[in-house]
Amino acid sequence: MIEQFKEWEKNRHEYAKDWQERTGGKVMGYFCTYVPEEILYAAGILPVRILGSHEPQDVTEPHIFAMFCPFCRDCLAQGLKGRYDYLDGIMIAQSCLHIRQTFWSWEKHVGVEYSKFFIMPHKIQSKDAPEFLRGEMEDLKKEIEELTGKEITEEALDNAIAVYNKNRELMRKLYDLRKEPNPPISGEEAMEITMAQQMVDKAEHNKALEELLAKLPSRTDTLSGTRLMIVGSEDDDLQFLNMVENCGGLFVIDDHCTGSRYFWNQVIPEEDRLMAISKRYIDRPPCPSKDWEERKRIPHVLTLAKEWDVAGAIIMQQKFCDPHELDFVAIKKALEENGVPTLFLEFDVTVPIGQFKIRVEAFLEMIGDEDLF
Numbered sequence: 001m002i003e004q005f006k007e008w009e010k011n012r013h014e015y016a017k018d019w020q021e022r023t024g025g026k027v028m029g030y031f032c033t034y035v036p037e038e039i040l041y042a043a044g045i046l047p048v049r050i051l052g053s054h055e056p057q058d059v060t061e062p063h064i065f066a067m068f069c070p071f072c073r074d075c076l077a078q079g080l081k082g083r084y085d086y087l088d089g090i091m092i093a094q095s096c097l098h099i100r101q102t103f104w105s106w107e108k109h110v111g112v113e114y115s116k117f118f119i120m121p122h123k124i125q126s127k128d129a130p131e132f133l134r135g136e137m138e139d140l141k142k143e144i145e146e147l148t149g150k151e152i153t154e155e156a157l158d159n160a161i162a163v164y165n166k167n168r169e170l171m172r173k174l175y176d177l178r179k180e181p182n183p184p185i186s187g188e189e190a191m192e193i194t195m196a197q198q199m200v201d202k203a204e205h206n207k208a209l210e211e212l213l214a215k216l217p218s219r220t221d222t223l224s225g226t227r228l229m230i231v232g233s234e235d236d237d238l239q240f241l242n243m244v245e246n247c248g249g250l251f252v253i254d255d256h257c258t259g260s261r262y263f264w265n266q267v268i269p270e271e272d273r274l275m276a277i278s279k280r281y282i283d284r285p286p287c288p289s290k291d292w293e294e295r296k297r298i299p300h301v302l303t304l305a306k307e308w309d310v311a312g313a314i315i316m317q318q319k320f321c322d323p324h325e326l327d328f329v330a331i332k333k334a335l336e337e338n339g340v341p342t343l344f345l346e347f348d349v350t351v352p353i354g355q356f357k358i359r360v361e362a363f364l365e366m367i368g369d370e371d372l373f
Helices: 003-010 012-023 037-042 070-080 097-109 129-148 154-177 187-197 202-218 238-246 273-283 297-307 322-337 353-371
Strands: 027-030 046-049 089-093 114-118 226-232 249-255 312-318 342-347
Touching: 003 012, 003 187, 003 202, 012 027, 012 046, 037 046, 037 129, 037 154, 037 273, 070 097, 089 097, 097 114, 114 129, 129 273, 154 187, 154 202, 154 273, 187 202, 187 238, 187 249, 226 297, 226 322, 226 353, 238 249, 238 353, 249 297, 297 322, 312 322, 312 353, 322 342, 342 353
Parallel strands: 027 046, 027 089, 089 114, 226 249, 226 312, 312 342
Antiparallel strands: none
């Protein structure tokens, strides 16, 4: 049922090149999910998330510190190897230091027609954050109009908001199906759908999602297993998810930027379109680099764990990821105090599946033993 999404995820570069050819539009690569895609989409641009390949590489060492997170180094390697040579531009929303270095190194050593460092406030809990961000979006809108030679009208923004809101609504419906005792979709399959979501035209993704949601209730091979949650930063390690689910686990929910944090909340329409978009990105489930002074991630993670009835959580941290390394101490404590055991795993560009399998099997066995008492 999900072959189309798998195809999109696997052949992401071919899709983007084909989209360029058949539409004549520009493709913008972005590094962080705080980039306001609606503005790009309203200008006829295809936003494409830049992700790594999880392959060993030796091309980034002259350009980025080896102690920077493996995700950042893996993304930069894709640019240096020419795999994103079709991009018309790159964007980043102000995020962690590591992925910012990837952006700057790409800008200098790969080169693109257009590059934009978009100022996304770190202190999103400030009362002034929405207005500040709206101003940055106004500047971005003008730049994109100059880049494309097209005016971004209110009607175009309305259409972009509607398409993106529809996509978020459909993804929430898909995730709600995973609340069922025997979900009709695995964690690995859900991950492939969310990854495809960040690579293809949202209108096409919406159509495929609607067809999938119509078919899923009749799927006969429903799933069972120890209900697990992923908590992490950028986690698109499909091989790892496959291993865990083959060991008897079943991922039913996640909180990370390649998953639910990307699509969780919608733009609430108002007369000032840019302000409406601004509020959406301010109010979305926060990245730990922006989750202060109050820690709002913790109650959100606990709510997900409760509503999706998880038996355990696997904390997946990219090695050397400073924001999440600080954040996970409090999240681990909160989950365990609320009866959700956790397993912490540190990820690199390639994943030691054999070693991780032993630890996952022990974790699942521990959860099973606890259920006996």
